[in-house]
Amino acid sequence: MKESGAMSSLVTDGSSKALDSTFQQTHGGQLRPYKAAAFHVPSCASPPRLVDAGDVSKVSDVLKQYLFRVGDDGTCLYDPNFLDVCNPPLAPGTTYRFKYVLVESTEGIVKDQTLWSDPIKTRRVKLPLQVDTWPGRRSGAMIVITSILSVLLFLLLAGMLAAVSSAVMRPEGPSAETRCTPQTAQPSDPRPQLGSE
């Protein structure tokens, strides 16, 4: 049953007869409570204890006895002729409350009912499309690497230009003895010099 001030939260009519409203009749529980499922009364001779649900050796007995999944049946809504009790999935982002009702099966008289449970809100799931994969700011390492390497490459190209231009425009004559200029191992005949004589 959805939270709303102006709707009925009764599960019985005036003479304590259970109202067997289905999901379709109540528009998914918006008008009044709907019946999700019916069970026979189980044997209460030595039931499993709910607190044992945390103990993995006993949990399967607890689940077999007590577990009921609301919204288990995904197909009963699509059959237009289906008028019986339907337990389709709940809507996302909606608050629901639940209760158990003890009904005598011959005449449908409500013998007892629990209180309405605390409100439980279903999740609203997000689509994978909504995940934002923008990487954010550039990391410092990337900026350092890019900038320093660009500067180094520029300096190398500038140095190359300087070396080539100094080689092209060098004045002729023997090298000065104080400069660090290596001599190539050449045969004695002189090669043509650059520049005019």
Added chain:
Amino acid sequence: MAKSEDCIHILQGLLVFGNVVIGMCGIALTAECIYFVSDPHGLYPLLEATENDGIYAAAWIGIFVGFALFALSILGIIGIIKSDRTLLLVYIILMLITFAFEMASCITAATHRDFLTPNLFLKQMLERYQKAEPANNNDKWMTEGVTKTWDKLMLQNHCCGVLGPSDWQEYTSAFRSTHNDADFPWPRKCCAMDAQGLPVNLDGCKLGVPGYYNSNGCYDAISGPVNTHAWGVAWFGFAILCWTFCVLLGTMFYWSGIEY
């Protein structure tokens, strides 16, 4: 005369030493990049599916650049010892080209590392893990790669999802559309497994009882190897280039001083 001779010999010695170091670093770079390209952690399918495998491209370039550095360093040593202008000019030009390629590799590795955020892997995992009906062969290849890689990751690293098992519950996914969330709140591989590869206790895993499912996320197991790969290529390449810069400047100075 003696001072000039000494100066020449010192400069030659320094340049030969510089080239020896470049040669050794070139071999080391090749070896390191071959190691990264061989993908020892098996994470390549994840990067391929996100179309963000730039760090692998950087490692491929690194393999060839490393070998080129080694070959050019030998050329440089010969050129310096013989003081041959032509050899040294060829050396300088080829080294500049190699420098540019290695620069591209470093920048690519560093830049593409920035793209590999947790959200990227999360989106891809949700969209591709156990996707039921792939659209075409390429889609099928990527889906299989992602599914196998995630299964292996979750099994070996005892983790679940990117940030935690709640990833499977906060988002719809291809997995969720074929597996209902009562039986499969998270994939079976997130359960604690015994030696045969079966969940130790399936109910405990489904209910989220501590100890029967993996409660931490796999992002650390992914980002660790990826970071090693990216920084290994980027920073080692950067170090080599800084050293190469000095050696090349020295070689240009030496070359400009060689007489015909």
